[in-house]
Amino acid sequence: MSDVLENLRDLGAREYDKTGFPRLLRAGGLLIGIFVVGTLGYWSAAPPEYTLLDCAYMTTITLTTVGYGEVIPVEGNSSLEAFTIGLIIAGMGIMLYFVSSLTAFIIEGELRDLIRMRRMDREIDKLENHLIICGIGKTGVHVLREVLQSNQPCVVIERSRGRIDEELEELGEEFLYIVGDATHDNVLQHAGIERATGLIASLGNDRDNLFVTITARSLNEKVRIVSRGEHPEAEQKFKMAGATSVIYTNVLGGLRMAAEAIRPEVTTFLDLMMQDHEHYRRVEELPVPNNSPLIGLTIRDTRIRQHTDALVIAVYREQDGEYIFNPGPDYEITTGTKLIVLTLVDDIETLEALIRGEL
Template sequence: MNEIPEARLVTISLIIVGSGTLLYFISSLTALIVEGDLQGILRRRSMERAIGSLSEHVLLCGIGTTGWHIATELRAVGVPFVVVDADRERIAELDEEFGDELLFVCGDATDDHVLDLAGVERARGVISALNDDKSNLFVTISARALNPTARIVAKSIEPSTERKLRRAGADAVVAPNYIGGVRLFSEMVSPKTVAFLDRIVQFGGGISVGLAAVDVPAESPLVGQRLAETDIREAGALVVAVHRADGDYVYNPGGEHMLQAGDSLIVLAEAKDATRLRNTLQG
């Protein structure tokens, strides 16, 4: 009988401790919900699953001024992409504008593990738009090692870096300072030409006609035919140049120009006509 009060005391203590634990759990859960942490956790997990299921996407490394414009263009043409940047505030700003459709990895783009999280091995391409040449060089080296077939486009600040970036594996190097200078010059001496080129180099944004590259595969039924023998023009596509497999260009090809396997036709067409031409060339 003497043990009964002690047992009751133990039971009461357990109830108090258990109730306290439950209240703490409820309080913590409420704090998560109120502060938005739970929503953030769920968003990150959902985004990780979405990135894990991606393939043939583009990694955009660097979301500075240049990267922001790139992200806007990628979204406009419907190309799936993942942003990689270590600046949480910058990503938050982009996330606020893009909403739930934005996929990102917050981390150092020069880190192989971070590139892996962004699905670099399954990506069709990598754009390195960081604000210093050294970082862009490291991203290029890592991306090429992790995905030998991806197309890599790197930004360069100093002209002397272009050769190093190409040796590191970049397929193309873009120097914004140089391009900006040429653009300012062109706007002064040939504004109408620049305005026309601005309209045709991009699809989206209400622009129905643009430049597109359409490949001629080896199994295409049009291989060996002259341009005049095809119905490419009737399909609504104007061939303005042909990019040969050896890297040379044939500008304004005539009707006698013969199509070869590995050619890439640079056409002026509406997006739907360019798509139809691709289907025709693939047979």
């Protein structure tokens, strides 16, 4: 089974970098190759009094067509004449290929793209406790925008460089990304899967999302994996593969349409709350560590309302998996607690500092 999975992971080409750098490397390799062939060819065919440096010089002036004069006499030597003709024809083609590749690399902005990709790689290597978003198609693009608006560190993995460029232009802001196939181990490792706190698989079909789930779970046993699903009957397969939860966009869309028809004011209120860009609010979960000064305090005594306008709408107790909805001001916070709050995104850092005892 492991051999089959490994073979499947190796299907398809890795697309880390869409710049012309690989083409430039190929052109440079061909140029070095024709230079070595020319030098060794002259050295083997020329009279013994000519050194290897003479042969290299002869190759250089032949390839560059500078016409400084022949160091090694060619006229009258049929083998050298034939070799020189072949070297000129092959060399001119390779030189043109190298010059065009170098020009495209510099003039068309590919050098700038390469520098940007290298800088981005360094930033990705520094990330910890981040999200990995696999695919920014019709569903993934909304995931990305929500994550960016929530100020969460993230990395996007997308096969299409054109799709990334479209979203960069649409958003008007930079985000970290990798052009590649999220089903490959090396691409997920490049995105820092070992250090990530969550992965969102939003590729175009269940097969790809299932394979991303399998691959990610094999690389990180603790990461939270949220996968997009098309067919609810496949949920058990996703769970067996390691998915923490599966979201069926068609089901959610249907429920939203029904809610819009039955409870229009409620849905409008939620939309306004979530999409007010001047006062951007979110329902956020805030873990309370065991050494937090909030342990043993009531919600009233935490001073949450003094520092923010956050509302504690629920408490999750990890020890028994129970949710306490709408806890009163006298509810006492215990170890293994997560606070579920409705808060401004800008207040999240203040709340985290309060939980750590820094306020």
